[in-house]
Amino acid sequence: MFSIGEFAQLGRVSVRMLRHYDAIGLLRPDHVDPASGHRFYQAGQLSRLNRVIALKDLGFTLHQIASILDEQVDTAELHGMVRLRRAELEARIAADTARLLQVEVRLRTIAKEGHMRTEEVLLKRIPSTRVAQLTAVAASYDTEDIGPVVQPLFTELCRRVEAAGVPVTGYGIACYEPGADGRVTVRAGVEVTVEPDDRYDFAIVDLPEMESAATIIHRGSMDRVGPTFETLARWVEEHGHRSAGPAREVSIDCPADRDKWVTELQMAITSA
Numbered sequence: 001m002f003s004i005g006e007f008a009q010l011g012r013v014s015v016r017m018l019r020h021y022d023a024i025g026l027l028r029p030d031h032v033d034p035a036s037g038h039r040f041y042q043a044g045q046l047s048r049l050n051r052v053i054a055l056k057d058l059g060f061t062l063h064q065i066a067s068i069l070d071e072q073v074d075t076a077e078l079h080g081m082v083r084l085r086r087a088e089l090e091a092r093i094a095a096d097t098a099r100l101l102q103v104e105v106r107l108r109t110i111a112k113e114g115h116m117r118t119e120e121v122l123l124k125r126i127p128s129t130r131v132a133q134l135t136a137v138a139a140s141y142d143t144e145d146i147g148p149v150v151q152p153l154f155t156e157l158c159r160r161v162e163a164a165g166v167p168v169t170g171y172g173i174a175c176y177e178p179g180a181d182g183r184v185t186v187r188a189g190v191e192v193t194v195e196p197d198d199r200y201d202f203a204i205v206d207l208p209e210m211e212s213a214a215t216i217i218h219r220g221s222m223d224r225v226g227p228t229f230e231t232l233a234r235w236v237e238e239h240g241h242r243s244a245g246p247a248r249e250v251s252i253d254c255p256a257d258r259d260k261w262v263t264e265l266q267m268a269i270t271s272a
Contacts (some may be wrong), residue, residue: 001031007041011049026052026066040214051078058085094187095144120217126210126248126266131173131189132161133203138184141176143223146186150174153188160202161190169193172208172251207248210268214241218265221258222249236269244268 008015022039027048033119048069055065066083090182126184128216138149154172159169170191188220189205191271214236218228229247236243253262 001040001042004029004039004041004110007045010043011046011053013049021052024062024066032205039185053080058082059089060085064142101254121232122215124213124215126213126215126268128209129170130192130194131205131207132157132166132168132192132194132200133187133189133205134160135188135203136186137179138186140182141178141184145261146176146184147223149186150188153186154190157188157190157202160200161192164200164202166192166194166200172254174251175207176246178246190272210244210266212269213266214269215264215266217252218263219261221261222263223258225249225265232265232267236267241269242272244270 002010004015004018008018011018018027018039022029027045028044030045031040032038033040051069052065055068056062057194060068068078134153136153139145154174158168167191173189173191175187175189177187179185187206188203192204194204214232216228216232216235218225232247247265247267250264250266251261252264253260255261
């Protein structure tokens with residue numbers, strides 16, 4: 001048998017925690033000396049302690065842990081519960097990380113107010129472009145909603161285009177159309193020259209010409225595109241123009257390192 005101090009060391013927990021678990025009936029000592037009140041534990045009790053700590057670290061309450069253990073959940077079931085809870089925590093961490101990234105982007109945008117280089121904006125004509133295209137819907141314009149939709153959409157489009165034997169002749173182009181319900185229609189396309197064909201499991205679409213477009217190059221991940229869009233918007237407003245439709249995102253270079261991406265933003269404009 002092991003004293004409470006020895007058992008705490010073996011289980012890598014505090015003595016105070018073991019006393020609390022005893023008080024609430026979650027992990028009773030195997031023996032309590034009637035004269036001194038000293039608690040003693042058996043090595044086999046480490047198994048229950050390990051389960052308690054694992055479930056606690058995964059966010060279960062002590063009451064829930066007691067119910068799980070009292071129902072004598074077997075190892076396979078416990079592993080399944082742990083995997084499910086871990087997946088939930090990983091998803092939450094990913095969402096929180098994405099949210100923090102957007103806060104950082106907003107703060108950088110605020111810091112750059114009054115220092116944005118609108119001379120980087122170029123005015124040019126964008127000819128009509130034929131693309132192979134797939135469409136999906138995102139919940140909103142938030143990066144955490146757009147990213148998980150547009151990136152897999154491009155991956156699937158490229159897979160289908162390659163399977164169809166259609167050569168890609170230019171860049172990838174993303175377009176977004178807001179809906180009345182707040183959702184956003186996402187259109188992912190790659191430049192091609194083939195004619196429409198019912199055999200294709202993707203659409204062949206001619207993007208209309210932009211007779212006059214304000215354009216700017218964004219360098220880096222699209223998660224950080226906010227300040228570049230603001231620079232573009234400021235230029236349009238300062239030069240007496242207004243937007244004539246949703247902007248396009250043209251992927252000029254997309255290496256594995258997203259911080260090295262090069263994307264041209266194109267906004268059709270008219271005189272105000």
